[in-house]
Amino acid sequence: MTPQDDIVLRASGARVVYNEDTAHPVEAVRSISLDLRRSEVLALVGPSGCGKTTLFNAIAGLLPLQGGRVEVGGQQVDKATGHVGYMLQKDLLLPWRTVIDNVTLGLEIRGMRGAQARAIASDLIRRYGLSGFENSKPAALSGGMRQRVALMRTLAFNPDVILLDEPFSALDFQTRILLQADVTRIIKEQNKSVILITHDIGEAISMADRIVVLTNRPATVKSVHTVSFRNASTDAVNIRTHPEYQAMFAKIWSELEIIDEAKGSENKVA
């Protein structure tokens, strides 16, 4: 059902090893193969420290691969060029810049400045509910609003693929649920393809079309689940009451190789 040209990102056997040339190499990612389809939200779920963020850095071109390859839009990734949008748990807004000047950051780096960049930014700001805050400094905003600005900064330079690295985990529960719903709506509207890293299974089920469960470090793909019971009337809140939600939650939970840190484990990387 998925033609080749509908795949916006493909990782084949991607492998990342830290300190490869030393006496103590650390294999963070053993072999990951996955496809991201156009307009799809793909969630990566795995135990803490399993190498999810490492994989993201490799996809963004911030880390070299020691094996396999990553293609974005048919182009092999070999360095960071801004081919993907990247959003982290920290909003990373520049505190000395106003909201609008934070949103234009990616455009400015690509050499677009002045009125053109500001027009794109103020359009996004208006559309996604931060009108009136254009000239505020980030310190004046709440955590949820700041993450929203970070999302606009990511959308402003219009990447096809957006990587979300636990973007909601620093927010309080209510803000998190509301922002999950908002972000899902916005990325669908903007026709973006998204990979979402999360350790929150509920967040994965409520936002993603497919969920990839990863093993402990060194990471490999353990299983893939398709969230088929979502439709136009479900949102981040009411999906949690769906009968299939509980079943999927329990299934994924049982697959996660969660290490009880209090007890320790021989699974840890030596």
Next chain:
Amino acid sequence: MVDATTTAPNKAETRTKQTSFRVRVLVYQIGLLVGILGFWEAGIRLGYLEAYIYGVPSGVASAFASQLLDGSLLRHFWVTGQEVVIGFLIGSLLGTISGLLLWLSPLWARVLHPYMIALNGVPKIALAPLIIVWFGLGMESKIAIAAIITFIVAFLQAHKGTQQIDSDLIRLLQSLGAKPLQIFRIVVVPGSLPWIVSALRLNVGFALIGAVVGEYISAEEGLGHKVYYSGQLYDLNSVWVGIFSLMIMALMLEVVVSWIEKKLQW
């Protein structure tokens, strides 16, 4: 309505309280000064203190007036002021720029690291006699002392500022495809401003110390020279005139730096 009637007087009350607090602080400040000078003057007049060891406030005041009128005080003030300001500007500017630029070369940052620790630890004024030898007896050597000391402080602070920048922020800019110079301009320079500003504040003091100590060692003019020379002659009233003039200069520079701080701080 109930709120309005109860909060309005409260606000006015708070404001009056704040004003009366400020007035009290001012009254105490003046009172303290008058009290100290009064005890000092009385101690001399009643014979408990020796005027030739401590000076005497009335004598300081008349020395201040006569040296102001004959132009000698302004001359000394002008010389030291130039040394301090020029030294401060050269040192702070070059130090800040070099400290920031070091961010672009992790290799050199690493190479210079032990030297920076050594420079940071040494009492920088200990360099003064060397600099006098190198730059001679004129104003240039005092400017050089002030400049070299403030350079070190500004350099270390600016470099420290660049080291404190969140590495995730740099990663974000890299993921956007930013080149090192863009990261430098967009994040590193503005992100280091708080450290740069604190260096400026420290450097007002260091530039003053540099110029004055330089004048102690060897000079023909300047407030430091005046203080030192008058001390040698046991002219304690003139020593105090010099010290009070240095205080006035420090306050003036403080005002300027506070203004710059407001402009630069985000």
